[in-house]
Each structure stands twice: as structure tokens, then as C-alpha cells.
Amino acid sequence: MTTLAVVEDILRETAVPMSVREIVERAGARLPSKSKTPDTVVARDLSMDIKRKGETSLFVRTSPGRYTLRTLASAEMPSDGAAMLRSAAHPPSMSALSQRKPPAPAPSAPRTRDSDVQGGGFAG
Numbered sequence: 001m002t003t004l005a006v007v008e009d010i011l012r013e014t015a016v017p018m019s020v021r022e023i024v025e026r027a028g029a030r031l032p033s034k035s036k037t038p039d040t041v042v043a044r045d046l047s048m049d050i051k052r053k054g055e056t057s058l059f060v061r062t063s064p065g066r067y068t069l070r071t072l073a074s075a076e077m078p079s080d081g082a083a084m085l086r087s088a089a090h091p092p093s094m095s096a097l098s099q100r101k102p103p104a105p106a107p108s109a110p111r112t113r114d115s116d117v118q119g120g121g122f123a124g
Helices: 003-014 020-030 038-056 070-076 081-089 094-100
Strands: 059-063 066-069
Touching: 003 020, 003 038, 003 059, 003 066, 020 038, 038 059, 059 070, 066 070
Parallel strands: none
Antiparallel strands: 059 066
């Protein structure tokens, strides 16, 4: 059984959004990975599945670090909640982020002093 298949079973059993830590604790030995950091494996697999498959992924991120099944999320949400799920699954682009925060001022050019200028003698 794959990591995502185990996660799917757990989310179906609980029928509520869960954190990666909660999923890993509930999965225990059912997870196929023998990694020392199973949280990282589950989080990576969920994130990559959502990123690659988009709206066709079985999973949806309900808030940072919390996931549920798309079918459960859409059944619980009012009509405008679907837009919230889409925005959670697709974070704003860098251009949208840059519009929220003004750019840092450009560093000013170093000032030169007369003593810094080379060859400042008289021609003559």
C-alpha cells in the first residue's frame, strides 16, 4: 500500500481535517516508508499530489499543515468554501505577493570624498 493510500484510508475513517502529525500517529506501522521522519514523507507526498493533480487530487489542504479528502471538504463546505479550498491548494503567485508588500528601497550609491578621487592634481 502506498503512503497516499494509507493517508486516504485514515482521512476517510476520521472524516475530519487532520494535521500531518495526527495522520502519522494514527497510521503507525501501516506507512510503507521506514523513514526516520515519516511526517516529512507524508507532507511531501500530499503536497506533491495536490500540486501535480490540482483539482483532480483526492486530497485538499484546508489550512497550513492540515489535510482532508476533497469529497469530504466539498460536502462540509458552503458554496463559497470551495473558493477558499482552491486558494489554499494554489497559494498566490510571487507577483501577487509582491503587490502586497512595497519593494525595499534601492541602496544608495557610495558617496565619494575629494580625498578618495585619484589624480586630482592640476594640469599645467
